[in-house]
Amino acid sequence: GRAALPDPVRQLEPTRFDGYDRLDDEVRLRFILKMRADGSALVAADQAAEGESIYLVSDTTPFYAQGGGQTGDTGVARQDTGLAEIISTERTGDGIVLHQAKVTEGSLRAGEPVRLSVAARERQATARNHTATHLLHAALRSILGEHTTQRGSFVSPERLRFDFQHDGPVSHEQLRAIESFVNQAVLDDHPVKVELMTVEEARASGAVALFGEKYDASVRVVSCGLLSRELCGGTHLTSTGEIALFRILSEAGIASGIRRIEAVTGARALDQAARDAETVYELGRHLRAAREELMDKVTALEDRVRSLRDELKELEREKLAGSVEDLSAKEQRIGTFRALFHEFPAYGARELREAGDRFRDKLGEEAVIVLAGRAEGKVVWLAMAGRGAIERGIKAGDLVREAARITGGGGGGRPDMAQAGGHDxxxxxxxxxxxxxxVESAAE
Structure with missing residues (x-):
């Protein structure tokens, strides 16, 4: 669980967040907290030296604390005597913001002024992804239907994740339409506006609220032009054009009736587009085809592969027919049984089955056939028995189980046909x- 806070910290008023309008603020460093050796509680300290891991508490902060599906800000805390890197920001149940930090230069002192500076590039990247989730939600409702309500999300500087209600996979064509919807909104550069109002006023204005979420009496409503209007406490862009580019990475089911889309924006979307372009270039180079000729080239290669596979199957059938004739001479008479035991070193399960069918047809109702093959360093077993052999006590399942036992595997099947595998x-x-x-015992 979370480490306990000192009573003086717990008695503070909730930390005020002023980071919607600024990324830098000079405030009083109320507390420096250090973790006890046993990890059970945080204790207050007057100062922290270089190399120490600490938590910083102030009355006001421009750092967004993780919540509402948005990751916490990172950045630096600076005093005249030292510098600390803030690596995460969280808010306690009492509303106190904890800046997790590590002193990288000099030392920090509690009670002194401190300049808190949010990492601007990471905040902007997070804002791109957060505004993009609102556009993605609007795209899903427009293309898949109004039933596609949000069931969760997470945004960070690296990517966005959006969970929504929908039965069944989203098709490739639908994903491309969703991506196009968002990118058209980016090109149209809609203004992103924030309004403060009561929950009742927000809902009356058509704002979408997250199901099951608890809201304060006064809420922020974020609008992206006329496309999207949602209750949201996160940080956002000032216009949709700042997203630059939106690319969907994946879509998958995570629970019954719940789907998840992961996507990137901005520089990471451009990186993804560049990697895709490089892949297309390499394909063209290997296939000796221009970009517009690639699909025709791939289709022609697929047709050629299918043709070669058909030719190979025909050759295998001819080879197998010859093997049947050759091996029939190795038939062993055991009592009334016409038995054949053989190993095919290069045969897998499919080839063994086809060979077994041919041998059984040739040997007739007294046939007892046990074949071994090898696939990826393992043994594959097939046993078959004709009707007459079965009536005299032969069961294919018993034969392959014994073979599998000896070669370290398992299997079974019907009296007339059974398969197994082994490792040795x-x-x-x-x-x-x-x-x-x-078989000899059964023949007696």
Whole structure:
């Protein structure tokens, strides 16, 4: 759980946030807090030296504390005597903002003035992603329907994540339409306006509220032109054009009826576009085709691969037919059974099944067939039995279970056909010998 705060800190009024309009403020550093060795509580200290990890408390801060789906600000705290890097910002249940920091130069002193400076580039990147989530919400409701209400979100300088109610995957065409909707809003450069009003006034104005969220009597309503109007306490841009570019990275289901979209904006969206362009360039270089010819080239290659696969299958069938004729000479008469035990080192499960069908057709109702193959360093087993062999006590499932036991695997199946696998390819010969003994016992 969260470490306990000293009583003097808990008795403070909630920290006032003035970071909507500024990123830099000189305030009084009320407390420097250090964690006890056992991690159970924070204790007040008069000062902190270089290298120490601390928490800073002030009455006012331009740092946004993590909440409402938005990550906390980072930045620096500076006094005449030293500098600390603020690595995260959180708000306690009592409304006290804790600036988690590490002293990087000199020392800091409690009770003295301190200049708190938010990392401007990271705040702007976060604002891009936050404003983009509002446009994304509007796009989802426009393209998928009004049922696509928000079920959660998270924005940071790196990316945005948006969870929404919707049954079934969002199609590729719908995702492209959603992305286009947001980017058109970026190009149109709608003003982003913030209004303060009561919850009742906000809802009456058509503002969208997050289901289950608790709001104060006075709320902020953020509007992106006429496209979006939502209750929101986060930080935003002044116009949608500042987003620069919006790119969807992924869409997936995270729970029954809940989907998640992850996306990037600004510089990271441009980086993503550059990587996509580089991929297209490399494909064109390898395929010796211009960009506009790539799909035709890929389609032609797919057709060629299908044709070669068909040719290969035909060759395999011809080879298998020859193998059946050759191996039929290795048929063993065990009592009334017409038995065949063989290992195909290069055969997988599919090839074994086709070979087994051919052998059973040739050997007839007294057929007892056990074949071993190898796939990716493991043993694959197939056993088949004709109707007459089954009536005399042979069961394919029993045969492959014994083979799998010896080669360190498992499997089973019907009396007429069963499959299994094993891990120890060195014991295939031993397993085939053991199965022959089982068939001999059944023939007695």
């Amino acid at each position: 390819v060195s014991r295939v010969g031993e397993a085939l010998a053991a199965i022959r003994q089982l």
